[in-house]
Amino acid sequence: MPLKQTKLHLPKNVKELKGKAATGVSLHCHTQHSKEMLDFVPHYANKLPVISYFWKREQVRYLARTGKRIDFSEAYWLPPLSEKQVYDIETEQINEAGLDAIVSLTDHDRIDANLAISDVVANEAAPISMEWTVPYSYGFFHVGIHNIPNDDPDSVTEKLLEFTFVEESRKPGRLDELLQMLTEIPGLLIVLNHPLWDIELVGKERHRELLNGFLQDHGRWIHAFEVNGYRAWSENKAVIELAEAWDIPLVTGGDRHGCQPNTVINLTNAKSFAEFAEEVRVDKHTEVVLMPEYKAPLHSRQLQSFSEILKYYPEFPEGRRRWFDRIHYDVLDGHGVRPVSVHWDRGGPAWLQAAVWTLGVVGQPKFRPFFRIFMKAEDRVPAEINLETFQIAEKDEDTSPTLTPGSVPGAP
Numbered sequence: 001m002p003l004k005q006t007k008l009h010l011p012k013n014v015k016e017l018k019g020k021a022a023t024g025v026s027l028h029c030h031t032q033h034s035k036e037m038l039d040f041v042p043h044y045a046n047k048l049p050v051i052s053y054f055w056k057r058e059q060v061r062y063l064a065r066t067g068k069r070i071d072f073s074e075a076y077w078l079p080p081l082s083e084k085q086v087y088d089i090e091t092e093q094i095n096e097a098g099l100d101a102i103v104s105l106t107d108h109d110r111i112d113a114n115l116a117i118s119d120v121v122a123n124e125a126a127p128i129s130m131e132w133t134v135p136y137s138y139g140f141f142h143v144g145i146h147n148i149p150n151d152d153p154d155s156v157t158e159k160l161l162e163f164t165f166v167e168e169s170r171k172p173g174r175l176d177e178l179l180q181m182l183t184e185i186p187g188l189l190i191v192l193n194h195p196l197w198d199i200e201l202v203g204k205e206r207h208r209e210l211l212n213g214f215l216q217d218h219g220r221w222i223h224a225f226e227v228n229g230y231r232a233w234s235e236n237k238a239v240i241e242l243a244e245a246w247d248i249p250l251v252t253g254g255d256r257h258g259c260q261p262n263t264v265i266n267l268t269n270a271k272s273f274a275e276f277a278e279e280v281r282v283d284k285h286t287e288v289v290l291m292p293e294y295k296a297p298l299h300s301r302q303l304q305s306f307s308e309i310l311k312y313y314p315e316f317p318e319g320r321r322r323w324f325d326r327i328h329y330d331v332l333d334g335h336g337v338r339p340v341s342v343h344w345d346r347g348g349p350a351w352l353q354a355a356v357w358t359l360g361v362v363g364q365p366k367f368r369p370f371f372r373i374f375m376k377a378e379d380r381v382p383a384e385i386n387l388e389t390f391q392i393a394e395k396d397e398d399t400s401p402t403l404t405p406g407s408v409p410g411a412p
Contacts, residue, residue: 006240006250008385009267009289017289018098021267024289025102025276026090028131028144028193028226028253029262031083032320034107036257038075038327054351066332074337075329079257080313080320083113086256087126093261093291102273104146106131106253109164111148111157123150124272130157131193133164134175139200139210144191144226144253145182147273156182179221187274189281190221191251194228195242196235215246222248223281227288229254229263230305232298234378237390245393249280252288258308263294263301295381297371300363307363310356323356324348 011017017024030036046052062070081089087103094101105113106129114128127147134141148156162169163178182188198207215222225243227236227250243250254262267287270276280286293301310323319325325341340348347353382388 003240003244003390005244005247005285007285007287008240009287010381010383010385011289011292013292014093014097017267021287022100022269023102023267023271023276024094024097024099025104025251025266025268025270025273026094026254026262027104027106027146027191027251027266028228028255029086029090029103029105030079030107030131030255030257031081031086031105031113032078032326033083033110033112034079034131034257035076035110036079036108038072038077038329041072041075042070051351051355054349058349068332071330075327076337077309077328078320078326080309080311080316080326081259083117084120086113087117087121089259089261094265099267100271101125102127102270102276104129104144104273106144106146108142109133109161111153115153118150124274127273128153132160135164135167135170136175136214137210139202139207141195141211141214142193142199143222144189144193146189146191147185147187147277149185149188156185175218176221179218183221183223187277189251189273189277190223191226191253192222192224193226193253194231194235194239194255195225196239197228197231219246219248223277224249224251224286226251226253227264227290228252229256229294230298230302231255232376232379233381234376237378237388241390241392244390247284249284249286250288251280251286252290256305258305260293260301260304260308263291265289265291290381296368297375298379300365300368300371303359303363303367304365305363307360310359322347 009017009020046055059070083105086105090103091101102125104127105117107113108131111128111130114126114130117126118128128150129144129146129148132143132145134143145160159178159181163174179190182190195211198204200207200210202210225239225248227239229252240250251266252264254264256262266276267289268276268279270279313321319339322341324344324347325339327340328337329340330337331343347356
């Protein structure tokens with residue numbers, strides 16, 4: 001079934017985009033200001049071969065030493081690049097395609113990078129935005145809030161972050177009030193980021209239930225769903241099908257944390273972000289691009305990003321050069337959350353240093369042919385979009401579509 005609301009481009013090289021639009025829009029970019037939580041570490045450390053043995057041993061030692069279990073609930077890491085570096089890399093890729101560039105930096109629950117970049121780049125090309133963590137029921141969602149008014153951005157973000165971090169503020173109806181407030185701001189765009197990703201690690205079935213509930217309760221305020229540059233094609237395909245069923249437009253978001261530009265961008269003839277946002281909100285027709293790099297094996301690209309995150313940067317300021325300068329944790333010494341480099345001179349125990357070195361090696365692009373061999377058929381991006389078949393659920397006049405077990409890749 002052809003897509004009604006979205007035109008999808010799959011260029012073999014960026015030069016093919018020249019003349020197809022005036023502007024490329026890059027959404028969902030993370031900078032050194034973005035606090036990335038580490039609460040997922042135990043989940044994956046317990047599953048990885050070899051690492052799981054050392055991880056369990058370290059847990060026993062920590063418990064014996066401190067009397068408490070290792071707690072990652074307040075631990076976080078920071079991406080390596082500054083806001084200007086990220087903006088320049090995104091702009092360069094779009095300009096190479098013969099397009100003017102608009103770049104929306106979206107750090108987690110912070111606008112520090114946006115305020116800093118606004119000193120050197122006009123708001124029309126670099127709006128004030130953030131990735132807002134929205135608690136909902138037993139989980140949460142990440143919502144891209146793009147183009148917060150630059151005359152007084154703190155008044156908006158303070159209300160949003162109070163809902164995120166102050167449980168007492170989450171009174172019935174409050175989330176609708178905040179989303180309505182945002183919708184009433186001209187030129188602002190609300191995007192549900194990676195909607196099918198089980199980011200809470202509650203399992204696909206429970207995440208589907210959570211997403212169904214969220215969309216039934218608050219879907220009317222969402223302007224677009226996101227096709228995410230760091231999610232598999234099978235998942236993004238399901239997001240496209242869901243968006244078509246809900247009559248909600250699609251935009252792309254690269255979700256980059258390392259040094260590579262976003263592998264997905266948006267095409268438009270708009271000259272400013274506000275114009276692009278109105279195009280999505282009013283026309284509800286979008287053009288999105290999966291860049292050639294998106295076709296590379298996802299695990300290989302993820303490992304390359306990990307290797308860049310863990311890389312040593314001698315040109316960086318003191319205190320940000322090493323990966324363990326950029327990871328923060330509370331070792332219960334009375335000083336609170338601090339960089340782990342305060343406690344480690346060389347990057348922690350030998351087994352952890354070996355694991356970091358291994359990630360750096362296998363994350364190199366020369367290993368991609370190996371990963372390509374093991375790519376699942378459903379995760380291979382088609383050479384031409386007309387070779388892909390989309391299954392769009394019919395929308396009833398009185399009810400909105402819901403996710404069924406077959407709606408999500410890998411569901412039972």
